[in-house]
Amino acid sequence: MRQLIAGNWKMNGSYGALAAYAGDLKAGLARLGAVDLLVCPPDPLVRPLIEALGGAGGSVAGDDVKVAVGAQDCGEKRAGAHTGDVSADLLAELGARFVILGHSERRLDHHETNAMVRAKAEAAAGAGLIPIICVGESRAERAQDEAVTVVRAQLAGSLPDGFAGVVAYEPIWAIGTGTVPSLEQIMQIHEAIRAALVKQLGDAGATMHILYGGSVKPDNAQAILALPEVGGALVGGASLKAEDFLAIAAAATGG
Numbered sequence: 087m088r089q090l091i092a093g094n095w096k097m098n099g100s101y102g103a104l105a106a107y108a109g110d111l112k113a114g115l116a117r118l119g120a121v122d123l124l125v126c127p128p129d130p131l132v133r134p135l136i137e138a139l140g141g142a143g144g145s146v147a148g149d150d151v152k153v154a155v156g157a158q159d160c161g162e163k164r165a166g167a168h169t170g171d172v173s174a175d176l177l178a179e180l181g182a183r184f185v186i187l188g189h190s191e192r193r194l195d196h197h198e199t200n201a202m203v204r205a206k207a208e209a210a211a212g213a214g215l216i217p218i219i220c221v222g223e224s225r226a227e228r229a230q231d232e233a234v235t236v237v238r239a240q241l242a243g244s245l246p247d248g249f250a251g252v253v254a255y256e257p258i259w260a261i262g263t264g265t266v267p268s269l270e271q272i273m274q275i276h277e278a279i280r281a282a283l284v285k286q287l288g289d290a291g292a293t294m295h296i297l298y299g300g301s302v303k304p305d306n307a308q309a310i311l312a313l314p315e316v317g318g319a320l321v322g323g324a325s326l327k328a329e330d331f332l333a334i335a336a337a338a339t340g341g
């Protein structure tokens with residue numbers, strides 16, 4: 087299965103920097119093996135980034151690499167009187183292919199519940215977007231040996247029936263801290279997620295991408311991406327520099 091390396095820019099990036107970033111990214115595609123890339127900038131940059139990449143419909147393809155553009159969130163409703171929300175349909179119209187949902191920063195800062203994430207995933211799927219559902223435990227939950235229990239509960243509450251998307255495991259205590267779980271800890275949770283997906287979704291859960299996120303960098307990516315049940319990475323700060331993002335993508339194919 088081709089690995090998916092997704093970049094989450096969060097509330098970073100600028101219109102003026104897009105051309106240089108896209109140019110650097112496209113220039114580096116030739117040295118990558120077979121891997122899929124995804125860049126999720128802030129909403130106002132979705133269409134401009136697609137245009138800067140020279141792609142149509144949200145993607146640009148190299149010889150062995152596909153690059154898609156996605157969003158970082160969407161509203162629970164498809165349309166209506168919901169000031170400040172952005173509909174999944176509009177994101178799809180702009181050319182987004184994926185949307186990140188349930189990131190811990192949304193769950194914590196905006197008090198999003200599993201039920202809200204589930205509703206957003208349903209809206210995203212209805213608009214033709216591929217949802218990336220994030221799950222992960224806090225430092226306290228890890229210390230109390232509740233990581234697996236917490237992640238299973240998030241999956242059970244956040245994934246709609248018949249979910250067809252991507253799951254990302256991001257331990258909250260590792261995001262942006264420079265602290266990375268041990269390879270054994272990552273493997274344990276990814277194996278638990280796989281078992282939960284198979285139980286919830288049957289055969290579809292056996293092949294679904296499970297990404298790892300949380301302080302992924304060029305110097306640790308190869309070891310993480312080589313683990314069983316790790317189907318790619320959700321990259322934060324390191325995705326803001328095309329050179330670092332490409333290095334992580336190269337690690338996915340042993341480069």
